[in-house]
Amino acid sequence: MKKTLIKDLTRGPVTWQLLQFAFPIMLSNLLQTAYNMTDMVIIGRFVGKAGLSSVTIGGDVLHLFMFLGMGFATAGQIIVSQVVGSGNRERLNKVIGTLFSSILILSAVLTVLSFAFFRVLLQILHAPQDSAAGARDYILCCSAGIIFTLGYNMVSSILRGMGDSRHPMMFVAISTVINIFLDLLLIAVFHLGAFGAALATVLSQGISLLLSMVYLYKNKEAFSFDFKKESFRPDPVIVKSVFRLGIPIAIQSSAASISTLFVSSFINTYGVAASAVTGVGSRLNNIALIVANSMNVSSAAMIGQCFGAGNTERAGKAFWRVFFTDFTFVSILSILVLLFPERVFGLFNSDPEVLSMARLYAPVAAISFMGFSVRSPSLGLINGLGQSRINFIMGVVEGFILRIGLTYLLGVVLAFGIQGFWYGSAIASYGYGLVVFPYFLSGRWKNYKKIAY
Numbered sequence: 001m002k003k004t005l006i007k008d009l010t011r012g013p014v015t016w017q018l019l020q021f022a023f024p025i026m027l028s029n030l031l032q033t034a035y036n037m038t039d040m041v042i043i044g045r046f047v048g049k050a051g052l053s054s055v056t057i058g059g060d061v062l063h064l065f066m067f068l069g070m071g072f073a074t075a076g077q078i079i080v081s082q083v084v085g086s087g088n089r090e091r092l093n094k095v096i097g098t099l100f101s102s103i104l105i106l107s108a109v110l111t112v113l114s115f116a117f118f119r120v121l122l123q124i125l126h127a128p129q130d131s132a133a134g135a136r137d138y139i140l141c142c143s144a145g146i147i148f149t150l151g152y153n154m155v156s157s158i159l160r161g162m163g164d165s166r167h168p169m170m171f172v173a174i175s176t177v178i179n180i181f182l183d184l185l186l187i188a189v190f191h192l193g194a195f196g197a198a199l200a201t202v203l204s205q206g207i208s209l210l211l212s213m214v215y216l217y218k219n220k221e222a223f224s225f226d227f228k229k230e231s232f233r234p235d236p237v238i239v240k241s242v243f244r245l246g247i248p249i250a251i252q253s254s255a256a257s258i259s260t261l262f263v264s265s266f267i268n269t270y271g272v273a274a275s276a277v278t279g280v281g282s283r284l285n286n287i288a289l290i291v292a293n294s295m296n297v298s299s300a301a302m303i304g305q306c307f308g309a310g311n312t313e314r315a316g317k318a319f320w321r322v323f324f325t326d327f328t329f330v331s332i333l334s335i336l337v338l339l340f341p342e343r344v345f346g347l348f349n350s351d352p353e354v355l356s357m358a359r360l361y362a363p364v365a366a367i368s369f370m371g372f373s374v375r376s377p378s379l380g381l382i383n384g385l386g387q388s389r390i391n392f393i394m395g396v397v398e399g400f401i402l403r404i405g406l407t408y409l410l411g412v413v414l415a416f417g418i419q420g421f422w423y424g425s426a427i428a429s430y431g432y433g434l435v436v437f438p439y440f441l442s443g444r445w446k447n448y449k450k451i452a453y
Helices: 013-044 048-085 087-122 129-144 146-160 168-187 193-218 236-270 272-309 312-339 341-346 352-385 388-413 420-428 431-442
Strands: none
Touching: 013 168, 013 272, 013 312, 048 087, 048 129, 048 146, 048 193, 048 236, 048 272, 048 341, 048 352, 048 420, 087 129, 087 146, 087 236, 129 146, 129 193, 146 168, 146 193, 146 272, 168 193, 236 272, 236 388, 236 420, 272 312, 272 341, 272 352, 272 388, 272 420, 312 341, 312 352, 341 352, 352 388, 352 420, 352 431, 388 420, 388 431
16 A cells, blocks of 8 residues: 555544644644743853843844745645645645745745845844844844745645644754754853854754655655656646735734834833843743644644535534633643742743843733634634635734734833833734634635635
8 A cells, every 4th residue: 555644634533633633743842942941041041131132132033034934834734735635646746846946935035135134123123232243143143044944844834734743743853952952052162142042043953954855755655745856846826826825824924023023122122131021921922832833733734624625514623622722721821920920930031130020021921821722723724724815814903903003002102111012912912813713603714715726
């Protein structure tokens, strides 16, 4: 019997298949979060709050460009999952080749844009003098490695669209171990600061991409991609679908990133400690994202395959399973942060000013965590369907109207200061639920047009 990497998510117990698919993604997210937190701990301990600020600000700038690329990787998973659900295995080869070509070109464009505009973005962000140089070094180094980050994520998206979440987890594990080792070496031993953190990230992701491509090539028959030169030639129909899906997702993700830059530009005027606390807060959000993102990606793959196969009842069940799973997890996490804010923030930095501000940030973190319980099933549904229109609407509503509007209202107009900016940003995360839950409950999603491939 012909070996295949494709797993059918259209049959079997919904909850069990979701969790089985999500568990390797949870491990991947846990490993990535462990690395991100270790990265911040190492920077905080060996460089100090200026280093934390540099990595936070540099990361904010890079996220703007990375989210543009990640939108197309997500589009790849959507297309692959619906092709698999339809049973059209022969079309997979052309779909995968087109996705690889597209991400290569996009990476080159984003690298050029990042090098061209990073100074302007640092000025907009009002980077504190003590952390500006480190933020610059971080951005330039990571920008040179965008191809590794996007390339790996595209491979992972393709595999997850096929129902395989185990191998992406293995590649993340390898990358994480290498990353932590290089962090200790470059930051603690060679004292390269923020540049060392960036270099560790680029090198580890480059190795991960290389290993994933070697694996795929050795298993190309099971992967349904022959790696022939002509297979990489972009197919016009698929390219059109990639851009139709990828651009709205990129806009949605970029809108969130741009709005975050807007909020950070105000927060950074309060000094290095405020910037450092916000950076730690974003890492704490990553903990909530361990479950939220894994369930969202898992449900997107299942909903995509089910929608391609015409099984909308099963897709609806997946939506509710994801909501209740996420809600339970973030409720527990919120209680812990509210009860022990200084201990949690003290893991990253022991500066008294940072710990003092941690008490103020704890309720903000809890509100932000709870927002993921509505955000995750919403993303799973619209990404599984390939609903590009709602992706665009969500980007505008959450990023520009809610996050920028609320932070400006609370922080500037009502003069609540830094807490106003924090609370405005946290409340904005509920925008997904405002748009998607009514759409889901109406049942109109069941009649959405399938992707052309």
